[in-house]
Amino acid sequence: MEGDGRAARWRRVLERRLPVLSWARRYDRMTALADFVAGITLGLTLVPQSIAYATLADLPVQYGLYSAFMGTILYTFLGTIKEVSIGPTSLMALLTLHTCHNLSVEYMQLLTFLSGIIVTLMGIFRLGILVELISAPVTSGFTSGTAMIIVVSQLKGLLGLSFVAESVSENLRLIAAKWEHVRRADCLLGAVCIAVLLTLRKIKDIKISPKNRRLRKTVWLVSISRNAIVVITASVIAYCLHPSGVGDAFNHISNTTDTVSTPRANATEPIFKLSGRVHGGLPTLSLPAFSVYEGNTTVNFGGMTAKLGSSIILVPIVMVLANVAIAKAFSGSRPMDAMQEMVALGVCNVCGALVSAMPTCGAFTRSAVSHSSGVRTPAAGLYSGAISLLALAFLTEYFYFIPKATLSAVLICAVVFMIDVQTALKLWRQSRPDLAVLVLTCVVSVLWSVEMAVLVGALANVALLLWACARPCTETTRLKVCGGECVQVRPHAALLYLNAERFASVVALAADAAPALPVLVDCSRLQLLDYSASQVVKRMNESFAAREQRLVFYNVTSELAKKLDNVVCVVHATSAEEAFAPILPSETSHPEVSPLLA
Known part of the structure; x- marks a missing residue:
């Protein structure tokens, strides 16, 4: 057999x-x-x-x-x-x-x-x-x-x-x-x-x-x-x-x-x-x-x-x-x-x-x-x-x-x-940066060489990717929950050496607008965090501790939790109510969300 x-x-x-x-x-x-x-x-x-x-x-x-x-x-x-x-x-x-x-x-x-x-x-x-x-x-x-x-x-x-x-x-x-x-x-x-x-x-x-x-x-x-x-x-x-x-x-x-x-x-x-x-x-x-x-x-x-x-x-x-x-x-x-x-x-x-x-x-x-x-x-x-x-x-x-x-x-x-006109028209409607990469690659092919066109196009794509990483989308809201109030920050995709300082400045601005409220960082959309970003988070935590304002990370994956261990307070919670409860327990109420600094 x-x-x-x-x-x-x-x-x-x-x-x-x-x-x-x-x-x-x-x-x-x-x-x-x-x-x-x-x-x-x-x-x-x-x-x-x-x-x-x-x-x-x-x-x-x-x-x-x-x-x-x-x-x-x-x-x-x-x-x-x-x-x-x-x-x-x-x-x-x-x-x-x-x-x-x-x-x-x-x-x-x-x-x-x-x-x-x-x-x-x-x-x-x-x-x-x-x-x-x-x-x-x-x-x-x-x-x-x-x-x-x-x-x-x-x-x-x-x-x-x-x-x-x-x-x-x-x-x-x-x-x-x-x-x-x-x-x-x-x-x-x-x-x-x-x-x-x-x-x-x-x-x-x-x-x-x-x-x-x-x-x-x-x-x-x-x-x-x-x-x-x-x-x-x-x-x-x-x-x-x-x-x-x-x-x-x-x-x-x-x-x-x-x-x-x-x-x-x-x-x-x-x-x-x-x-x-x-x-x-x-x-x-x-x-x-x-x-x-x-x-x-x-x-x-x-x-x-x-x-x-x-x-x-x-x-x-x-x-x-x-x-x-x-x-x-x-x-x-x-x-x-x-x-x-x-x-x-x-x-x-x-x-x-x-x-x-x-x-x-x-x-x-x-x-x-x-x-x-x-x-x-x-x-x-x-x-x-x-x-x-x-x-x-x-x-x-x-x-x-x-x-x-x-x-x-x-x-x-x-x-x-x-000659791919259809893709160019589609990118014109959907993604102008990608259209710029297409046009740049085409122009380099025609005016310089086909060998350099692939290299220049690939480098332009990497540059776009780095630019997008350096300018991440971060949502900030003031959230009323559990009879209390907090500031919720939700970073997207990744925290890397390219964007960690910018993220820190966004969090600091939100905290300064409401100095008496704790700041809850929702990591549900965060997929990647490197060592440089973890050190920035550590400095953020020390800054919050110095002015006696709470900074809590929640909805963290097990992989990210290892990187944030001994760096910042991590609460094993999947919602703002669960993350806020240990900080200020009170009667439960339905959350109301309003834009911060509106």
Whole structure:
């Protein structure tokens, strides 16, 4: 019996750490069919998004696809939320761009590897609480700021310009400097792609009779496959309009590495700026480089990590923040194992680094597609990952013809709705200080850096918290009870070194207004008291004793009573009548409350 119990415990532990074991036994044909449909649908979203996110990170297109299959496949075995899809995201691409700009691909691979290790350790040691230090206003401001940065960074693609810039100001400056080189064909194509993407996004909301199920399914499929439809259509147009002619277009690919970058079009230049030649085939499996040869020197592991800087810490935190938020949103009433989710995310990134993937995490857009597709289990990731592998193996030569304006349109339409106007409006009505934190975080993201935005926002939140603690709400009333009269003081939440002196001054003012009456401190709302505050209370008690006025604390929890022992008079009472009775026993009467100093 003891052996059976031990085996059962090990089985439960194994199922928690390898969740595929818990649902694989119940996997049937209908579930497999539902996951197949959801996986194929997700793949049609994942592939064009991955190509666009690689462009955003200033990486060759194939690196987006390298990042698209490992996470989705591994999450099938390690993940707990069926809707989550691990892969490249706009946020991770932007952080990669800011961290690895002007650095070789080896740095990006090392960033992914180290981020995965840190996230895995956070899960093993249950350090997810660190993410809770980042409040909702900071997250909203950070997300909105990064969305604005991405939109501005993609304007160059819509205008047919080629340059690399990190900040919003640098992007706008270079656009102004190169304005005379704007390509009208790319502008027109980008505008049309944006219009089509936004239109297809809304058609799923058209009300169609429930009787016409086939039409409803068709409209829904077209809507969620809009990225693939637009990218394929634009690529076909670019292929047909290629100046080398349809028959010679692929011969042209083998003779060039990218589109011609001269300012003005000529007879042999494509009408649109194209993605250029893409390295085909599957990636090789290898550990990330822990040293690189640059110029005439070798940069060791320490030098590489120094160049990656604070992003080694920031990227994992943002990964966990995004993934846990998505997991919570789609877990519904089901319990969410945050530890397992972090371990799964970390392992996906560690293994992704072995195939040269950029940092990856979950994405709300892909999770929403999976949810609306009727996904049943995480096995849908196997099919979407397979589509990414097939694209790498057989379709890379066609990626040459994807117009850059189309990829910019896909990115803009994907992130523009991340600008969180609704939260800002809600905070305007409910909490102006939190709105200030949101705006500050967003402004720092746009004008300074996304790395500093999280730090500044978190520090601003701490400052607000300290300010609130330093200015506590303390109620003072004059209370008639038991035939006598007293002054009642009710502190809120906490007495700490930040606010103890202010509390003492409030109590002293109330006592001075009624020097003949005892002061009763109701601690029913007091949850925290530190050593500094207890010493202030001790000095208050000595001051009251010197002028022969009673100071009594009541409604005190057992934990606070220990801290106030030998500091002040504590009465074990739950009401003012009980606390006042030992001081001046008399006939009982109903209490009358009136504001003090009214």
